[in-house]
Amino acid sequence: MNCTPQELMAVFLSRELKDGEHLQVGVALPVPEAAVRLAHIMHGPNMELIFLGTRMNVHHLESLPLPAFGWDRRVVRWAESYSDRGHRFDQVKDWNKRVFFIGGIQVDPRGNTNLIGIGENHERLKFRGPGSVGTPTLSTHVGRYYIVLNQHSARTLVEKCDFISSVGWNSGGADARKKLGIPGGGPKYCVTPLCVMDFTEEEKTMRLKSLHPGVTREEVELNTGFSLVIPNSVPTTTPPTEEELDVLRTRVDKTGILRGT
Amino acid sequence: MIARISHGMTLAFGEPAPMGFIRQIIRNKIRDLTVIASGMSLDMLIAGGCVKKVISYYAGGGFGVAVAPSFRRACESGELDVWECEEGILTTGLEAAGKALPYLPWRGGVGTSLPKINKDLKLIEDPIEGQVLLAVPAIKPDIAFLHAAESDAYGNVQHYEGPGWLDLFLYRAAKATIVQVEKVVSNEDVRANPWATTIAGADGIVRMPYGAHPFYSRGYYVQDTSFLRSYIDVAKDQGEQLEDFLTRYFFSPTSHEEYLEEVGIKRLLSLYEY
Numbered sequence: 104m105n106c107t108p109q110e111l112m113a114v115f116l117s118r119e120l121k122d123g124e125h126l127q128v129g130v131a132l133p134v135p136e137a138a139v140r141l142a143h144i145m146h147g148p149n150m151e152l153i154f155l156g157t158r159m160n161v162h163h164l165e166s167l168p169l170p171a172f173g174w175d176r177r178v179v180r181w182a183e184s185y186s187d188r189g190h191r192f193d194q195v196k197d198w199n200k201r202v203f204f205i206g207g208i209q210v211d212p213r214g215n216t217n218l219i220g221i222g223e224n225h226e227r228l229k230f231r232g233p234g235s236v237g238t239p240t241l242s243t244h245v246g247r248y249y250i251v252l253n254q255h256s257a258r259t260l261v262e263k264c265d266f267i268s269s270v271g272w273n274s275g276g277a278d279a280r281k282k283l284g285i286p287g288g289g290p291k292y293c294v295t296p297l298c299v300m301d302f303t304e305e306e307k308t309m310r311l312k313s314l315h316p317g318v319t320r321e322e323v324e325l326n327t328g329f330s331l332v333i334p335n336s337v338p339t340t341t342p343p344t345e346e347e348l349d350v351l352r353t354r355v356d357k358t359g360i361l362r363g364t
Numbered sequence: 365m366i367a368r369i370s371h372g373m374t375l376a377f378g379e380p381a382p383m384g385f386i387r388q389i390i391r392n393k394i395r396d397l398t399v400i401a402s403g404m405s406l407d408m409l410i411a412g413g414c415v416k417k418v419i420s421y422y423a424g425g426g427f428g429v430a431v432a433p434s435f436r437r438a439c440e441s442g443e444l445d446v447w448e449c450e451e452g453i454l455t456t457g458l459e460a461a462g463k464a465l466p467y468l469p470w471r472g473g474v475g476t477s478l479p480k481i482n483k484d485l486k487l488i489e490d491p492i493e494g495q496v497l498l499a500v501p502a503i504k505p506d507i508a509f510l511h512a513a514e515s516d517a518y519g520n521v522q523h524y525e526g527p528g529w530l531d532l533f534l535y536r537a538a539k540a541t542i543v544q545v546e547k548v549v550s551n552e553d554v555r556a557n558p559w560a561t562t563i564a565g566a567d568g569i570v571r572m573p574y575g576a577h578p579f580y581s582r583g584y585y586v587q588d589t590s591f592l593r594s595y596i597d598v599a600k601d602q603g604e605q606l607e608d609f610l611t612r613y614f615f616s617p618t619s620h621e622e623y624l625e626e627v628g629i630k631r632l633l634s635l636y637e638y
Contacts, residue, residue: 177637185529192472195472240472268476
């Protein structure tokens with residue numbers, strides 16, 4: 104393959120994003136960040152980027168240095184507004200236009216995710232996670248979201264999350280979210296360094312959608328903590344074009360975070 | 365300001381964190397607090413031994429550390445109570461307090477583990493449409509501590525270019541609000557632009573230039589990234605190095621000015637350009 108798995112993940116996600124969409128990226132998610140910025144340059148001049156509470160359109164820029172912190176116009180100099188000025192949750196009715204990305208310390212086959220911690224007892228966790236941030240509300244309301252994992256391991260992809268901070272397809276079924284009264288479209292794909300997974304139409308359980316170049320289905324099965332639905336024929340994730348990779352490396356990820364440098 | 369605080373109170377901290385107040389709280393060894401705070405400033409309060417319970421939505425670390433280190437240690441050892449929530453639930457509970465209601469409903473969190481691990485969050489059936497929602501009880505801080513650019517002597521506070529996302533929720537919910545400001549200005553300055561007044565009549569203001577250091581202050585200085593990185597570096601191991609850091613910056617300086625002297629004028633003056 105002509106690129107790293109993280110670069111492939113970013114390119115795959117960028118092709119998913121449509122012009123005009125509102126794309127929200129939270130803290131510590133370098134792959135989605137790169138995906139959104141790549142899509143913005145390649146085919147999304149009318150996209151609205153919402154990075155760490157900073158809303159902007161920066162299609163006109165040759166490249167976009169990431170906002171390193173906080174809401175100060177000297178730092179986030181292309182902001183058009185900041186996080187709805189303290190009313191960030193007052194307009195969730197319109198979040199069906201938004202696309203969101205979520206990580207997790209655990210993910211189950213129904214796309215439920217956990218940022219709270221690992222252990223049986225919440226009062227004394229074996230591993231304490233960072234907390235839910237705003238993901239329960241976002242995953243409830245956004246039009247669709249993508250689960251993006253830095254590692255594909257059986258410790259992360261588990262049969263059952265110890266805690267659920269964002270509900271995906273709950274205990275399964277295409278009507279699972281409707282039954283809970285949750286309006287958003289739910290998780291569409293789970294993207295990892297090994298493969299892309301989607302959810303079966305009826306059961307809403309995770310299914311192998313495509314393998315990244317060079318990855319075998321056995322490798323995926325071995326590193327997944329639950330039994331994944333694997334169709335007879337699994338395509339290879341389409342590698343980046345020369346142009347995508349060039350834009351990614353020279354205009355988006357100039358410092359090489361996705362190249363591991 | 366410190367005279368108003370007693371052990372066991374519920375204190376809320378705005379964004380950027382009012383670090384001058386936080387340093388005073390740590391220095392004065394205030395104990396058993398319930399705090400509404402997040403990220404690294406929360407971590408410092410925990411490292412300082414002040415916190416019994418945290419109303420927590422996010423405690424990330426940064427600089428290669430996924431979880432704030434002192435928060436993580438205190439949770440895993442079982443010494444910290446966590447009122448598990450998230451941003452939408454937090455602001456809903458604060459709004460309920462501001463509106464003098466026992467609770468307000470919220471949808472984010474329905475279907476998750478939050479109502480199971482936080483028994484104060486109740487699933488209810490709404491009487492209008494019969495939907496299942498979370499009832500979030502009013503969250504009532506005893507004091508909200510905030511950082512802003514300016515205020516006059518009457519507590520007319522003006523955040524430079526507008527408040528951050530959480531400050532006004534905390535102000536409306538808290539029984540009292542005390543604001544540290546970069547600058548105390550005249551009442552005429554405030555009257556020149558009353559639309560810019562974000563908090564009309566804080567209960568107390570404290571003049572504290574560089575008071576948000578090592579965080580940023582809109583209109584003044586930017587974040588001191590290398591200082592924050594050095595905190596994470598020493599906090600990672602939760603050992604002697606962290607103790608030394610706390611002694612140097614939190615316990616030894618007897619005033620805000622002494623803290624600034626310890627940080628040094630060179631470092632402070634380097635924070636105006638980005």
